[in-house]
Each structure stands twice: as C-alpha cells, then as structure tokens.
Amino acid sequence: MAIAVLASLAMVASCGLPRSGPNKREIFAGSVEKKGNAHIVTVTPEVTRATAAQPVFGFSQSFRNAGVIASDMISPGDTIDVTVYENVKDDPLLGNSGQRVSILSEVQVDGQGFIYIPYAGRIKAAGQTPEGLRQAITRKLETQTPDPQVSVSRRAGEGATVSISGQAGLNGVYPIEASTRTLATMLAKAGGVTVDPAIAIVRVTRGSHTGRIRLNDLYENPSLDIALRAGDKINIEKDSRKFIALGATGAQTLVPFETESMSALEAIATVGGLSTMAADPTGVFVLRDETEAIARAVLGRNDLIGDQRIVYVLDLTQPTGLFEARDFQIRDGDTLYVTEAPFVQWQKTLGAITGTTSAATGLANTANGGE
Structure with a gap:
C-alpha cells in the first residue's frame, strides 16, 4: 500500500x-x-x-445646428405639378386656341435642382417652397402673357427621402414629411428598433460626415434629435x-x-x-x-x-x-x-492520489485473488 x-x-x-x-x-x-x-x-x-x-458618441455641430427643413421644401428628384391660367381668350402662350388653362403635370426636378417650363426656361426649384417657385414662374411668364395665374404643388417626399437600415423595425426609404422631419420621428415612422434600446446605436451618415449616438440618449436629450436632410442614411446597430x-x-x-x-x-x-x-x-x-x-x-x-x-x-x-x-x-x-x-x-491532488491508490489496491487485490 x-x-x-x-x-x-x-x-x-x-x-x-x-x-x-x-x-x-x-x-x-x-x-x-x-x-x-x-x-x-x-x-x-x-x-x-x-x-x-x-466611448464618446454624439453628433458634430454641423449636424446639431442644421435647422428643420420646411415640410414642403422642394428637393432634387421631387415631382412638381404646375397649372397656368392665362388671361386671354385667343392665342394663349401655353395652350391651344381658346384654352386658357394649361396643366404641366409630373415635372421632374433634375439632379441640379432645376425644372423646365416652356417659355419660362430653366428655373431653380430645389430649396424653394411651392409658393416661392410659383412666384418665380409667374415672373418669368408675365412678360409674355398678361397677368398669368400660376399654381404649384409638390408631390410629397418623392425627392426628399432618407434610408433606414440595420436593426430598425422596417428598413426602407422614407420621405421627409411634416411629421417626420427629425431623427426621432423618422425612427418612429420606421417602427422603432428590433433590439433592446439599451444596446441600440443610431448612426447617421450625411455626405462624407457620420455621427452616432445611443438610442436611449436620443430619447433623453432633445438636442440630439437632429433635423434630417434629403439623402441621410440612418443605420441602427447593436452594441458590439x-x-x-x-x-x-x-x-x-x-x-x-x-x-x-x-x-x-x-x-x-x-x-x-x-x-x-x-x-x-x-x-x-x-x-x-x-x-x-x-x-x-x-x-x-x-x-x-x-x-x-x-x-x-x-x-x-x-x-x-x-x-x-x-x-x-x-x-x-x-x-x-x-x-x-x-x-x-489540494483537493485535486488528494483526489488524484486517492484515485491512483484505489486503482493500485484494486489491481493488487485482483492479483492476490488469482493466486
């Protein structure tokens, strides 16, 4: 033994x-x-x-100082409807003879922000409200037809959009409308997030600049609820x-x-x-x-x-x-x-010793039993 x-x-x-x-x-x-x-x-x-x-998260001053855009602000890619009422009976400028109302529907704002109106030429539309564009078209036409009456309407959001991806409720492209002109309201429009808000991070990319914040900070600090701009990319990430x-x-x-x-x-x-x-x-x-x-x-x-x-x-x-x-x-x-x-x-040592000794004793007993 x-x-x-x-x-x-x-x-x-x-x-x-x-x-x-x-x-x-x-x-x-x-x-x-x-x-x-x-x-x-x-x-x-x-x-x-x-x-x-x-880690310090936050938005730069350029993000935080950007003002909320007007709900009807025209952007490149928007579609505009223009109606012109001419104060003439015969030989109107835009319509056929006897036609006093001319409708120009689905006028596309090009990538440079311009639209083309016959007899008025290219007019800067991006950055203007429909009322501002109406006045600009009127000024262009009033030298060619007496007292033109112009109506302009914008089809909401077709040009001013943001994209939402990642751990959002519903990924997609969303128009900037009157009710979704800030980050928090746009996230609500997309159904919130699919991860625990405590570990959700919101990343916003605007051109070559990116900022990110924690979702809970967005809800707790109103100054982080930045105004959105057309083309913003919003990505919801899980804390890694x-x-x-x-x-x-x-x-x-x-x-x-x-x-x-x-x-x-x-x-x-x-x-x-x-x-x-x-x-x-x-x-x-x-x-x-x-x-x-x-x-x-x-x-x-x-x-x-x-x-x-x-x-x-x-x-x-x-x-x-x-x-x-x-x-x-x-x-x-x-x-x-x-x-x-x-x-x-010590326990492992004793266990190892005890186990080894027990095995040796077993072998000895087996040997003795065979004699």
Missing part, C-alpha cells in the same frame, strides 16, 4: 493537475517589477476614476462590445454588453457569479491593454510609451472590496479572470 501511495505522489508531481488557468501567485510573478510584461495594479477609488473613460470571462466563474464565455456601462460586479453577476466551490475571492483580475494616457495616470509615470498591459486586481474579501468592484468599469475587450482557491489544488 505504501508503495502505491508513493508511486501516486510521484506521478502527480511529474504530470501536474488540470486547472482553468494561472493561479494568483503566477499572475503576480508576471509583473513588470519581476521582469514580466504586465503592470499589476490594485483597484482603488483613484484607479477607478482614472480608468472610467467610455464584449468581454471575456474565464476561470472560476459560473461560465467561461464571451459576454456581450447588455447595458451602456457595466461594472466588474455586474460582469461577475452576468456570468453566474464566482464558483462557490472553486473561486478565490482575493484573486479577481481584469486584464486590459490600456492607452498610454490612462496608463500614465494609473501608474503615476510619465516615461511610458504606447499602450500598456495592465492587470487590475480586485480583492472581494476586503471591507471595501465589493464597493470597488461595483464602481470599477469593464470596457470592450477586457478579460475577467478569477483564480482558483489554493485548497482546490
């Missing part, structure tokens, strides 16, 4: 035991101070404040931020963000908490490639160049440990790693 136990100890010592990753001692051994390549930083309120940066959970947690997986921000404590809860029978609450780590500016602030050093690997340490057994975990923010690409408690390795 003693020989079997000694053999088991030798086998365990030489082969090692399975585990989910490095232990706390091994992580600290990889610190820069010990010739490793990562800075080990204990989370404090000062560290939490220095690392609290989150993720973090990795490894080690002695309820789940080892790639975890998407479910809210705009997520603390370390929320991240732990999201993956089922710490493993009761395996986790070391003094060894909760957040691994991150930190920017030069934040690394300098966290470490209090001005000699750092470029991004730095930093391992943030949370000790949940400390009096303020849970508060620090509640306040420390997880960021896109972070790795949350929880080490195993030291006794777990």
Whole structure:
C-alpha cells in the first residue's frame, strides 16, 4: 500500500493537475517589477476614476445646428405639378386656341435642382417652397402673357427621402414629411428598433460626415434629435462590445454588453457569479491593454510609451472590496479572470492520489485473488 501511495505522489508531481488557468501567485510573478510584461495594479477609488473613460458618441455641430427643413421644401428628384391660367381668350402662350388653362403635370426636378417650363426656361426649384417657385414662374411668364395665374404643388417626399437600415423595425426609404422631419420621428415612422434600446446605436451618415449616438440618449436629450436632410442614411446597430470571462466563474464565455456601462460586479453577476466551490475571492483580475494616457495616470509615470498591459486586481474579501468592484468599469475587450482557491489544488491532488491508490489496491487485490 505504501508503495502505491508513493508511486501516486510521484506521478502527480511529474504530470501536474488540470486547472482553468494561472493561479494568483503566477499572475503576480508576471509583473513588470519581476521582469514580466504586465503592470499589476490594485483597484482603488483613484484607479477607478482614472480608468472610467467610455466611448464618446454624439453628433458634430454641423449636424446639431442644421435647422428643420420646411415640410414642403422642394428637393432634387421631387415631382412638381404646375397649372397656368392665362388671361386671354385667343392665342394663349401655353395652350391651344381658346384654352386658357394649361396643366404641366409630373415635372421632374433634375439632379441640379432645376425644372423646365416652356417659355419660362430653366428655373431653380430645389430649396424653394411651392409658393416661392410659383412666384418665380409667374415672373418669368408675365412678360409674355398678361397677368398669368400660376399654381404649384409638390408631390410629397418623392425627392426628399432618407434610408433606414440595420436593426430598425422596417428598413426602407422614407420621405421627409411634416411629421417626420427629425431623427426621432423618422425612427418612429420606421417602427422603432428590433433590439433592446439599451444596446441600440443610431448612426447617421450625411455626405462624407457620420455621427452616432445611443438610442436611449436620443430619447433623453432633445438636442440630439437632429433635423434630417434629403439623402441621410440612418443605420441602427447593436452594441458590439464584449468581454471575456474565464476561470472560476459560473461560465467561461464571451459576454456581450447588455447595458451602456457595466461594472466588474455586474460582469461577475452576468456570468453566474464566482464558483462557490472553486473561486478565490482575493484573486479577481481584469486584464486590459490600456492607452498610454490612462496608463500614465494609473501608474503615476510619465516615461511610458504606447499602450500598456495592465492587470487590475480586485480583492472581494476586503471591507471595501465589493464597493470597488461595483464602481470599477469593464470596457470592450477586457478579460475577467478569477483564480482558483489554493485548497482546490489540494483537493485535486488528494483526489488524484486517492484515485491512483484505489486503482493500485484494486489491481493488487485482483492479483492476490488469482493466486
């Protein structure tokens, strides 16, 4: 029996035991101070404040300062109906003899914003209201026919449109009308979004410029409800931020963000908490490639160049440990790693020894029974 136990100890010592990753001692051994390549930083309120940066979304001033366009503003691509009433009985300018009313239907506004009216020539229509265009046509014709009466109507939205794509309720091309001249009203027209508003991002592209905001911010901040312009492209995206959970947690997986921000404590809860029978609450780590500016602030050093690997340490057994975990923010690409408690390795060692010894005893009993 003693020989079997000694053999088991030798086998365990030489082969090692399975585990989910490095232990706390091994992580600290990889610190820069010990010739490793990562800075080990204990989370404090000062560290939490220095690392609290989150992605900044918003619209530029050019988006926010654009005024709401008139509901009947004419745009390139619009279709215009023009009716001219001439104050003559014979030989009218536009119609046949005896015809005092001339109807010019479905006049297309070209890409440069002009329309063509016989005897009036090319007239700039884009950027005008129907009333402004009516006056312009009248001025052109009144020198050729006495007291012309002109009526202009615009077929709503055929030129002034925006496109909506992505995670919207109903993708498509929508006209800018009196009730849909701003971003929020246009999204409502498209049926809202198909993802949780907490993780929905709205991207607006206008020409060569793009801005994006969180959907919840749009509803909470009226200044973000920008006026739309013909040709705007609106895309609804799902927040793509993720973090990795490894080690002695309820789940080892790639975890998407479910809210705009997520603390370390929320991240732990999201993956089922710490493993009761395996986790070391003094060894909760957040691994991150930190920017030069934040690394300098966290470490209090001005000699750092470029991004730095930093391992943030949370000790949940400390009096303020849970508060620090509640306040420390997880960021896109972070790795949350929880080490195993030291006794777990002892349990595995004893289990391996016990299993090996039992197997050896079984083999011995089998051999003895065969004699």
